[in-house]
Amino acid sequence: MATTTIPVSDISIDDLLERAVELKSELVAFGQGPRFARRLDAVLYEAADDDGFLDEGTAILAMDYFLLQRRLSDGRTVLERFVAQRRPPLADDEREMLLGWHDVVEGCFEVRRFDGDAVLLHNLVDDLVYRVYSNMGREGLAKVRAGMFVVGRIVPLHPATDAWMVSGTYSPFPKSARRQIAAAAAQQLTTHPELLRRNPAMLRKAWEIQAEHRADFIEQVGADLVVLPPHEAQETLREHYRRQRQRALAKLDTRAAKRAAKAGPAPEQLALLPEDMLEADSVALIYDEVEGLNHYRDFGHLDALFADPALARDRTYLTLLREYLKDESVAPLAIHRLVQRHPDNVDRIFRALLRKPGFTWSRDGEDLLRRHKKAFFDSEPTPSISTVGERLAELLRAR
Structure with missing residues (x-):
């Protein structure tokens, strides 16, 4: 009997988030398996401080990087291995969802406002605004208020939508930290000018x-x-x-x-x-x-x-x-x-x-x-010089 594929546009954000949570849980378990233990240990070791201490938040972010971005010996990521080996095989829209998570955005975000269960985050690095959800629902964004700042990672919820999802964890900062956040964003741009690729202008x-x-x-x-x-x-x-x-x-x-x-x-x-x-x-x-x-x-x-x-x-x-x-x-x-x-x-x-x-x-x-x-x-060529958006420039001038 043939199965009916529901277009992603007809699936609610809540349903996509629910499925994303399930698949991310499977991916984490897959990445923590014995076949990747040595490589994962190396990533966690690199993330620890000089005394070998690794706090929970840093460990979560290191794990997230390992799953989505770290290339293995065959050139693939853990995510690509999971998509290829998962049984039963993933549906086409699920494969598209997971592989879209390679498009990680790491940034220093200013909180614009809430819109339902989503929060609008202005990335000071690429000067773009992202509509972001937490895989824990509105509760996962309970520490965030308009005007605050957030440092963290986000990924597309699904490439067919304009929604994004917190990946790993995030660190909230009060409005009073604007100078610290502006300096961090400027340093991130100076070190990684390729981050401008997301903003063609x-x-x-x-x-x-x-x-x-x-x-x-x-x-x-x-x-x-x-x-x-x-x-x-x-x-x-x-x-x-x-x-x-x-x-x-x-x-x-x-x-x-x-x-x-x-x-x-x-x-x-x-x-x-x-x-x-x-x-x-x-x-x-x-x-x-x-x-x-x-x-x-x-x-x-x-x-x-x-x-x-x-x-x-x-x-x-x-x-x-x-x-x-x-x-x-x-x-x-x-x-x-x-x-x-x-x-x-x-x-x-x-x-x-x-x-x-x-x-x-x-x-x-x-x-x-x-x-x-x-x-x-x-790697795709990028200029060695970085430009800053108007909001970051404003914060840096104030600094």
């Missing part, structure tokens, strides 16, 4: 600002790549940020400009390069159109190697190139730029490095980079 503005800063950098140094002694690189960066600061202050009225000028240390007071970078022989500053402003240690040695492949006889040059290639924290950009600057010598250099006389960059180069720097190729 803010993302577009960030790309525009990055392009302006890059043009100014090129005007300052004459190119988008410059190789300098470390302390000169430091001063070049300070001058670049001083110019950007002056441009920003010029757009403000006199009183706002005075307040902003006193808000933090001047660029000339900042140590913009890590201490170990200042001990290098040279530093390359590259302001790429996509990847933004980056700096690379001892780039001058590699540039000399690619200009004169005979230097490969000195193993220290190849050792440095090998470090660039195998260090997962070093973006492919550095090697791409070396290849662009010295295209005629690339094959000779990599044949010596890899001891593969048949290697050719045009055929094998990208595969080589993808093998060693997979994370850079798996």
